[in-house]
Amino acid sequence: MIQGAKLYEGKAKILYATDDPSLVIQYFKDDATAFNAQKRGTIMDKGVCNNRISSALFVYLESRGVPTHFVKQLDDRSMLVKRLEIVPLEVTIRNIVAGGMAKLLGLEEGIVLERAVFEWHYKSDALGDPLINDDHVLAMGWASAEELSIIRAASVKVNEALKAFFLQRQIDLVDFKLEFGRFQRSILLGDEISPDTMRLWEQGTRRKLDKDRFRRDLGSVEEAYQEVLRRVLGDAKQATAASR
Numbered sequence: 001m002i003q004g005a006k007l008y009e010g011k012a013k014i015l016y017a018t019d020d021p022s023l024v025i026q027y028f029k030d031d032a033t034a035f036n037a038q039k040r041g042t043i044m045d046k047g048v049c050n051n052r053i054s055s056a057l058f059v060y061l062e063s064r065g066v067p068t069h070f071v072k073q074l075d076d077r078s079m080l081v082k083r084l085e086i087v088p089l090e091v092t093i094r095n096i097v098a099g100g101m102a103k104l105l106g107l108e109e110g111i112v113l114e115r116a117v118f119e120w121h122y123k124s125d126a127l128g129d130p131l132i133n134d135d136h137v138l139a140m141g142w143a144s145a146e147e148l149s150i151i152r153a154a155s156v157k158v159n160e161a162l163k164a165f166f167l168q169r170q171i172d173l174v175d176f177k178l179e180f181g182r183f184q185r186s187i188l189l190g191d192e193i194s195p196d197t198m199r200l201w202e203q204g205t206r207r208k209l210d211k212d213r214f215r216r217d218l219g220s221v222e223e224a225y226q227e228v229l230r231r232v233l234g235d236a237k238q239a240t241a242a243s244r
């Protein structure tokens with residue numbers, strides 16, 4: 001696969017063209033931003049961790065029947081993915097109260113929810129990704145009713161699969177964000193799934209193993225990303241054996 005022109009550079013990733021117009025290379029940087037890019041920094045080897053974690057999770061989700069943009073991991077920092085027409089929505093699913101939900105409703109972080117909370121956010125840095133509902137999406141034509149129901153069903157499936165995956169690795173999946181896109185008349189899960197886009201708490205201790213360590217200056221940021229990578233990859237065989 002030949003790496004072509006830079007198509008887009010975001011906060012944490014760069015997209016490059018390839019010799020196949022339907023495929024692009026997603027390259028993971030060490031740059032980190034928070035609070036709508038007001039806080040900036042670098043997390044050493046975050047790009048390597050997030051590429052490996054995302055690759056493993058995309059493979060796992062495909063095996064659980066969730067179609068994704070992932071084709072293959074290319075090297076330490078890049079993966080080959082299908083080129084999507086991104087739906088301008090971010091899906092957030094929450095199992096435990098934290099972050100935006102704690103703030104919105106004046107709740108303590110850590111309340112375990114009776115049932116998962118599903119949210120749509122409009123993807124707009126300028127507006128700070130505002131919380132919206134189905135009517136906003138349909139009225140603005142950001143996605144069709146059919147697309148919304150496909151995305152919702154896939155997101156619920158992702159939550160069930162990832163909760164079980166991390167439970168086996170002694171981690172609680174607190175919340176996460178997903179993005180979807182259109183590819184040849186289907187809807188695929190895109191973007192990345194990493195400690196940048198999920199909140200992960202170690203079971204028992206509730207030690208944070210995600211980007212909140214950077215957002216809130218908790219220290220040991222690199223170690224947290226490495227720990228998630230180790231548990232996602234290293235413990236795979238052990239966790240499968242233990243569940244038999």
Ligand code: CDP
Binds near residue numbers: 175197199
């Ligand atoms: O990140 P923040 O606390 O402001 O917002 P949230 O709505 O509580 O975030 C829910 C989950 O989505 C967290 O795991 C965030 O890391 C993730 N998220 C993201 O990946 N990208 C965003 N633009 C917003 C949230």
